[in-house]
Amino acid sequence: MSARIALTIDTEHPDFPCTPSNLPAILDALGAAGARATFFIQGRWASSNPAMARKIAEDGHTIGNHSKSHAPMDMLTDAGIAASLSEAEQMIEQAGGVNPRPWFRCPYGLGQDDPRVLAAIERAGYRHVSWTIDPYDWEPGRTPADLIERVLDGHAREGDGGIALMHSWPDVTAAALPELIERLRRAGAGLVGVEQLG
Numbered sequence: 001m002s003a004r005i006a007l008t009i010d011t012e013h014p015d016f017p018c019t020p021s022n023l024p025a026i027l028d029a030l031g032a033a034g035a036r037a038t039f040f041i042q043g044r045w046a047s048s049n050p051a052m053a054r055k056i057a058e059d060g061h062t063i064g065n066h067s068k069s070h071a072p073m074d075m076l077t078d079a080g081i082a083a084s085l086s087e088a089e090q091m092i093e094q095a096g097g098v099n100p101r102p103w104f105r106c107p108y109g110l111g112q113d114d115p116r117v118l119a120a121i122e123r124a125g126y127r128h129v130s131w132t133i134d135p136y137d138w139e140p141g142r143t144p145a146d147l148i149e150r151v152l153d154g155h156a157r158e159g160d161g162g163i164a165l166m167h168s169w170p171d172v173t174a175a176a177l178p179e180l181i182e183r184l185r186r187a188g189a190g191l192v193g194v195e196q197l198g
């Protein structure tokens with residue numbers, strides 16, 4: 001039996017200048033390999049990039065909500081959290097044609113250990129999705145080989161049901177993905193959406 005891993009890609013405005021073709025390259029690599037991933041989409045990004053949001057959905061990947069403006073959820077009131085999630089949901093649905101419920105990921109992971117924040121997320125109709133494998137793909141100086149090694153090591157450590165965190169914009173992520181998918185599969189991994197982890 002293969003051990004499942006969910007590749008998750010936080011899809012948002014970049015922290016650093018990077019190549020605009022990175023997300024298309026990520027989608028091409030997933031498509032060429034017939035691999036499924038989960039994209040947590042920032043609402044404002046979806047509104048600015050409707051064609052890409054629609055392409056992610058049309059390619060059949062799982063779509064989640066990554067807040068409206070990428071503000072840390074633990075800095076917002078309960079009403080602020082509810083507004084961020086519902087406004088992002090409308091933006092993602094309008095751009096991508098898919099409702100992201102019930103999947104949500106806190107920007108920076110901030111608030112994911114706070115019962116108040118988690119309760120507000122649940123009241124909005126969402127389940128928070130954390131991660132267990134972090135290759136720090138956003139960090140300057142990271143190489144494709146680093147990313148591949150960290151995800152493979154994490155998969156070996158976690159066994160079935162690991163969740164790897166990556167981002168839509170770093171050059172290194174787009175560069176690493178074709179080999180990463182191939183090596184995960186060679187290691188016996190089944191690439192699944194987060195909804196398949198149960």
Ligand SMILES: [Zn+2]
Nearest residue numbers: 010012107108
């Ligand atoms: Zn993010």
